[in-house]
Amino acid sequence: MEGIPHPIPRTVEEVFNDFKGRRSGLIKALTTDVDKFYQQCDPEKENLCLYGLPNETWEVNLPVEEVPPELPEPALGINFARDGMQEKDWLSLVAVHSDSWLLSVAFYFGARFGFGKNERKRLFLMINDLPSIFEVVTGNAKPSKDQSANHNSSGKSKSSAKSRQSEPQSKMVKVSPPSKDEDESGEEEEEDDEQGATCGACGDSYGTDEFWICCDICERWFHGKCVKITPAKAEHIKQYKCPSCSSKRARV
Numbered sequence: 001m002e003g004i005p006h007p008i009p010r011t012v013e014e015v016f017n018d019f020k021g022r023r024s025g026l027i028k029a030l031t032t033d034v035d036k037f038y039q040q041c042d043p044e045k046e047n048l049c050l051y052g053l054p055n056e057t058w059e060v061n062l063p064v065e066e067v068p069p070e071l072p073e074p075a076l077g078i079n080f081a082r083d084g085m086q087e088k089d090w091l092s093l094v095a096v097h098s099d100s101w102l103l104s105v106a107f108y109f110g111a112r113f114g115f116g117k118n119e120r121k122r123l124f125l126m127i128n129d130l131p132s133i134f135e136v137v138t139g140n141a142k143p144s145k146d147q148s149a150n151h152n153s154s155g156k157s158k159s160s161a162k163s164r165q166s167e168p169q170s171k172m173v174k175v176s177p178p179s180k181d182e183d184e185s186g187e188e189e190e191e192d193d194e195q196g197a198t199c200g201a202c203g204d205s206y207g208t209d210e211f212w213i214c215c216d217i218c219e220r221w222f223h224g225k226c227v228k229i230t231p232a233k234a235e236h237i238k239q240y241k242c243p244s245c246s247s248k249r250a251r252v
Contacts, residue, residue, distance in 0.1 A: 008109075012119050015109045016126045019102055022052035023133065026098045029058040030091050030137045038087070041079035049074040050094060052102070072104040095137040103127070200242060201226035215242035 009018040029037040029050060040060040041048060051059050051074060063073050075097035082090055106127060110120055131140070198205055199212075200220035211224035211231055216239045224230060227242060234240070 021054035025058040026052035
């Protein structure tokens, strides 16, 4: 299937980089290279799979013959449904299957190399900071910003720590509360998660599927819905002040 052998990822960072490379390739197939991808998925051909490769390329190919395969296999026979539904619906379906496959590959590596609870959690949070392929393909995320975003773990200052996530919306927006730098121990990271795991407005714990924003003044985290900030609004905010900090500033 893959002409050039790729190094097997063994650490959380290596697995995440493998995930990002494969993801970029799949996004290209379903967006910028969509005409080429569509043509290769002829329903008259045998069962075909869409593969994302670690070097940010993609290919449509037959499934591997070895059983069990070296890696989990993508959804089989995506070409059969091509002409039976609208193109955008078919592409969305392929995107959903591609998201599922990417997670299975990443956590296959995690299981193979014995990732513990904290490593699995860190890997998932890194992955979850990126919009899904489905979100990109359906227009709920912007491929250009998303593909250029990087997971920067070198910053030590408060401002750089807030821009570590790969969210496409803005520097201080994040889906989940902040975690410590990636090179620190899992115990410390878990402790830090617990400190910032409730909304400063309603007090509820965070959910990984919810939009969150951090106040640049008091550094508390809030549900976007609680402070009436949407991801679209956050894109245009250079420095966010929560309602409490805004009223304090107004009184002075």
